[in-house]
Amino acid sequence: MPVTNPLERPLARWFARNARGLPWRATDRTPWQVMVSEYMLQQTPVDRVLPAWLAWIERWPTPADCAAAPADQPVRMWGRLGYPRRARRLHEAARRIVADFGGEVPADRESLLSLPGIGDYTAAAIQSFAFGTRSIVLDTNIRRVIARAVTGQALPLPHVTTAERLLADDLTPRSAKASAIWNAAIMELGALICTARAPKCEQCPLAEQCKWLAEDRPEYVGTVRRQARFEGSDRQARGAIMSVLREASSSVPQSAIEASWSDALQRERALASLIADGMVESLPRKRYGLPAQ
DNA sequence: AAACCGTGGCG
DNA sequence: TCGCCAAGGTT
Numbered sequence: 337m338p339v340t341n342p343l344e345r346p347l348a349r350w351f352a353r354n355a356r357g358l359p360w361r362a363t364d365r366t367p368w369q370v371m372v373s374e375y376m377l378q379q380t381p382v383d384r385v386l387p388a389w390l391a392w393i394e395r396w397p398t399p400a401d402c403a404a405a406p407a408d409q410p411v412r413m414w415g416r417l418g419y420p421r422r423a424r425r426l427h428e429a430a431r432r433i434v435a436d437f438g439g440e441v442p443a444d445r446e447s448l449l450s451l452p453g454i455g456d457y458t459a460a461a462i463q464s465f466a467f468g469t470r471s472i473v474l475d476t477n478i479r480r481v482i483a484r485a486v487t488g489q490a491l492p493l494p495h496v497t498t499a500e501r502l503l504a505d506d507l508t509p510r511s512a513k514a515s516a517i518w519n520a521a522i523m524e525l526g527a528l529i530c531t532a533r534a535p536k537c538e539q540c541p542l543a544e545q546c547k548w549l550a551e552d553r554p555e556y557v558g559t560v561r562r563q564a565r566f567e568g569s570d571r572q573a574r575g576a577i578m579s580v581l582r583e584a585s586s587s588v589p590q591s592a593i594e595a596s597w598s599d600a601l602q603r604e605r606a607l608a609s610l611i612a613d614g615m616v617e618s619l620p621r622k623r624y625g626l627p628a629q
Numbered sequence: 630a631a632a633c634c635g636t637g638g639c640g
Numbered sequence: 641t642c643g644c645c646a647a648g649g650t651t
Contacts, residue, residue, distance in 0.1 A: 377647040384637075385647090418635030418646095425649085455649045465647095475647045495630090523647065532645060533640070563644075566635075575635050613634090 341507050342545055343485060344518060350541035351521035354528065358382065360389065361465075361520070367441035369393050370466035374458045375426045380417050382527070388417055400439045402430035408626035411615075412582050420578055420615065425453030443467045456496075461519075470515040472504050477526025478519070481542075482507065484530060488547035490556035491532070573597045573606035574615075581616060587625035 355361070360373035372392055376385040392413055396402035402410070407427060414423035429451040433441060441462070442448055448459040460471040479492035482504060493500070509515045529536045537549050548554070566572055576596040580588060597603040607624075610616040617627045 374647065379634090379646055379648060380636080381638080381646050416636060418637085419648090421634070422649085453649065457648060461647065473647090476645090477647065527647080561631085564633080565643090567642095569635095571633080571635060578635085609634095 341509065343507065343522075343542055344509060344514070346541040346545075347521045347525060348514075348517055351517065351524055355520070355524055356382075356528075359386070365466075366398075367443070367462065367466035368397075368399050371429075371441050371462055372426065374461050374465075375422050375429075375453055376417060378422060378453075378458070379419060384417060388413070388415055396430075398439065399430040399433040399441065402427060403434040406628045408628045411578075411626050415582070416579075418575075420582075421613065422453055424615065428452050429454065441466065443469065445471070464516050464519045468512050468516050470508065470510070470512045471519075472501060472508060473519040473523070474501065474504055475523060475526075476532075477523045477530075478504070480532060481522050481526045481530045484535075484548035485542050485546045488551055488554070490548065490554060493558070494561055570602060570606050570609070573599070573602050574610055577603070577606055577610060578615065581624065581626050584625070587619050587623040590622040590624070593624055 358373075359365070360370055369389075373385065373389055376389055376392075395413065396405065405427070407424065410423040410427040411420050414420050417423075432451055433439060437447065442451075443463065443466075445459050445463060448454050448462055449456075454462070457473065457475050460473045461475070463469040463471040464473050474496055476492075479496070479500070482500070483489040483492040486503065486507070507518075509518050525540070525542070529540050530542075537543055537546070537553075540546065540549075543549055564571075577593060580592055580596045584592070593607060594600075594603065597606065607616065611618055614627060617625050619625055
């Protein structure tokens, strides 16, 4: 329960000199632009998001512009960012913003959480980065920096605990302006310096205060949940089908689906799940396409 | 609540 | 080479 957070000053100073000039951080960005970046950045690295974000906001500068587009367009614009359901959710969120919030991205936590694709992290991030509201932002970067610098653990736990949230709250400056800088700065430190695999502790502005470094970087103790293998997975099969439908200008015949993945049983399972998820539409005469509604 | 959901780069 | 990792969310 630090009365003053000893990490705040050195972190803010480092951020002022080292922050990347990401376009969604520009002073003239809108809440919608920030919101689009947050959807795209869910599990997708910055470098791949950049061109997609620029194209998206140029085409759909406001939620209303996006809401007016047929549903297949966001999925096509999404390209190969991965997890294309995020494109559908962002599109649906834009329509809900128009229908329920007068076309303006809502600023309060409950309204944000009511939108598809916005969970605890994204709601807090939009509040902090788009509206400058004090909020507790806990993403993988921030959680890792806190785990190391404050708790002395190599990595955060598999899921956020109440204690962790309370700690993050304590660390977050109380003023709105300082809290927004803190959130952006500690996230940036986790992305650039305090990385998961090869942290650059020799460049870290928090090295003097870091508990993990002081204890000579002990290894993570606990169970590590491994990500499922992607090669040969249903996810890869779904991705292959989605790729075919994305690249096609309209619907495709069944033969095109069949050509996308050789294993028939797995292909049928993947196609069925895509249809069930509303990602693919089954059309007359055994044709398939992206839902255009 | 563990499992699922894409894609690509890096060590 | 291949497992790990990436500004999570949903069921």
